[in-house]
Each structure stands twice: as C-alpha cells, then as structure tokens.
Amino acid sequence: MDIILIGIAAFLIILGIIGSILPVLPGVPISWLGLLVFHLAPSVPINYWFLGISLIVAVVIYALDLIVPALGTKRFGGSKAGMIGTTIGLIAGLIAPIPFGILIGPFVGAFIGELINKSDSKTALRAAFGSFIGFLASTFMEFMVAFIFLILFLLKLWDYRNLIFS
Numbered sequence: 001m002d003i004i005l006i007g008i009a010a011f012l013i014i015l016g017i018i019g020s021i022l023p024v025l026p027g028v029p030i031s032w033l034g035l036l037v038f039h040l041a042p043s044v045p046i047n048y049w050f051l052g053i054s055l056i057v058a059v060v061i062y063a064l065d066l067i068v069p070a071l072g073t074k075r076f077g078g079s080k081a082g083m084i085g086t087t088i089g090l091i092a093g094l095i096a097p098i099p100f101g102i103l104i105g106p107f108v109g110a111f112i113g114e115l116i117n118k119s120d121s122k123t124a125l126r127a128a129f130g131s132f133i134g135f136l137a138s139t140f141m142e143f144m145v146a147f148i149f150l151i152l153f154l155l156k157l158w159d160y161r162n163l164i165f166s
Helices: 002-021 027-039 048-075 080-095 101-117 121-159
Strands: none
Touching: 002 027, 002 121, 027 048, 027 121, 048 080, 048 121, 080 101, 080 121, 101 121
C-alpha cells in the first residue's frame, strides 16, 4: 500500500511541477495534494504542522498566481485583453514547433490582445511587456514552490526510507 500511495504522490508532485508552467493546471495545489497523499501512506506518520503550513503556502501562492499577472498588466497600462492574449499566446507557444515558443507566445499574444483593445501600438507594446513580465513572475513563483514541494517530498521519503522499503 505504501508503494502505491508514494507512486501516486510522486505523480501528483511531478504533475504539479508541469502544472506550474501550464496555465490549465493549478500546479502548487496539485503538488500539495501529492504531499497529502504521501502522508496518508501507513508507514509515514502524518505531520499536521507540515501539512498545514504547506497548505497555507499553496493557497497563498495560488492566489498570488491569479493576481500577479493582472498587477503586471495594470502597472504597465494593460487591459484584460492583454491578459487573455497572454494565455492564448502561451498555449499557442506550447503547441507551435518553434524554439522558445513558451516565451515568445505569451508576449506576442499579449501584444495582439492589446492591439485589438487599443489603437496605439506603443501603448500596446508597453502593456504587452507588463503582461508578459507578470506572467513570467507568477510562473516562476509557482514553479519554485512546486519544486520546493518536490524537494520536501524527497527529503521526507529519504527520512522514512527504512520504514517504507523494509
């Protein structure tokens, strides 16, 4: 039973890391679910403080992930169209077989979204840059926390290796 739960936990944590880059999956909450499943394994004692603090971190990061791109767009004079364009550009950048599509797509998408919303290309470029910076900041923040959850998982797995694999 331990091995199955640990396998599910590892899968959820890896899926959370992938989800921290893809906008369709909530990366950090999925990684936290992996930590929860790990602590449900019979050989691993449930540490309520660890789970509680990591849950608070996951909720705060998830909320910030929703707020930071909007703040970046707003700070640089952007609109909701720029944020929507950023998301569409990210998806297109993931699908398109071009180098660095995941970086180019959001910027181009934000720029096109702002051009549709505004007539001035200079303002659209500035807003697209703000939307892109906000997107990168929130993605980096979510990726780092999901990666830290992976490290915590591996450390706990190492601590309880004798109980789990005996």
